[in-house]
Amino acid sequence: MPQSIRTFSAPLIRRLPEYHSYLESALSQGLTTISSTAIAAHLNIDPIVVRKDCEAIGAVGRPRIGFDIPNLIAAIYEYMGWGNLDELVIVGCGSLGSALIGYNGFKKRGFKIIAGFDNDPSKAGILINGVSIFPINKMVNLVKRLHVEIGIIAVPPQAAQEIADMMVEAGIKGIWNFSPCALKVPKTVIVQQEDLITSLVILQKGMKHER
């Protein structure tokens, strides 16, 4: 089945890395096959979900035996696109921005922050975790020239829309927005809102609901 007609589903994308990490550990323990039941038990979810997800990414198992672990790992790796490298730029190099630049998890998943931008002139020219920081007025040209398609916004909310406009002008197609504010962008540009506090409220509400 060609990639293009596979369905795209956020819950699936969230679960696959969890399967992957468990499969890696199972493989390192010498196992070669595993049942959906076993994966599900370890992750505390329903086995049917695991079977459905395997089906969605095109992995096939064998009745009575389960799934071949290396195959399943490869299918997840392929579906998640961890083999391709995607380059990112980030605008806003305060404490959150710096933490993102310093985060090691990007590389393993096929992402690389190639430049940072900040409106504080004293930051221009410095390196954070090996990434060069530029003044913000260099952003549009640099992004155009390097054909970067994903931009991270980690600036105060009042500055976020202006940065988003610049990113759109620079040809960015996807914005990962850490500012708690709605951005106006053309329909061709996708915004992934990362409102940390909202996640925390969802946790809090979930706790009250549970009680």
Add this chain to the structure above:
Amino acid sequence: MPQSIRTFSAPLIRRLPEYHSYLESALSQGLTTISSTAIAAHLNIDPIVVRKDCEAIGAVGRPRIGFDIPNLIAAIYEYMGWGNLDELVIVGCGSLGSALIGYNGFKKRGFKIIAGFDNDPSKAGILINGVSIFPINKMVNLVKRLHVEIGIIAVPPQAAQEIADMMVEAGIKGIWNFSPCALKVPKTVIVQQEDLITSLVILQKGMKHER
């Protein structure tokens, strides 16, 4: 309608703060009422969604006129619980943990980080953004004594399960987990997984889907 039988829905919780921020700006421009259509147009969503959400939080509008802005703001404030103060502790004060401790957005939404813990002895006793950092072996007692119910985990993945176990022992009921790994906890404890890279992959997949 009492709080307890209102439905709990994550998408709703995500949208309400966006309404709130727009309502605040409309109010500061001297408006006193607003239609769901106007809110929806500004946020690029369907007006029906806005009306449904208003209904869910118990706000009532008037045909032809719309919703009273102060009332709607109050209803959101109440539903989100921004008036109550919830105390948090954080374990792991590296760059991500420090960025969270330094983040200003908690206060406005009724959250406060009251202590940080780290296994690096050189950090014991220091202040980050006014928050005291303690050695990790003080965590269980302090959390028990202060009856803190929410814990943040911002440690490397290989240490996350151990910290989660300690938190459960300390009586924590909700864990906000920034480590990319599944945690095993009793059913009475809720884990909100905050896998940053997964959000980025969802953005990336959305872009490919769009194209």
Add this chain to the structure above:
DNA sequence: TAGATTGTTAATCGATTAACAATC
């Protein structure tokens, strides 16, 4: 009144869960 907007009931859609036949 006329018409814009709410509130409500029904339809759609997607994801999860259930049931069960196929298969090794």
Add this chain to the structure above:
DNA sequence: TAGATTGTTAATCGATTAACAATC
């Protein structure tokens, strides 16, 4: 063979979208 597990089809559930009567 017997039985565990897959693969598939159907049912459920919740959220979104649509339709429309009520109302100011």
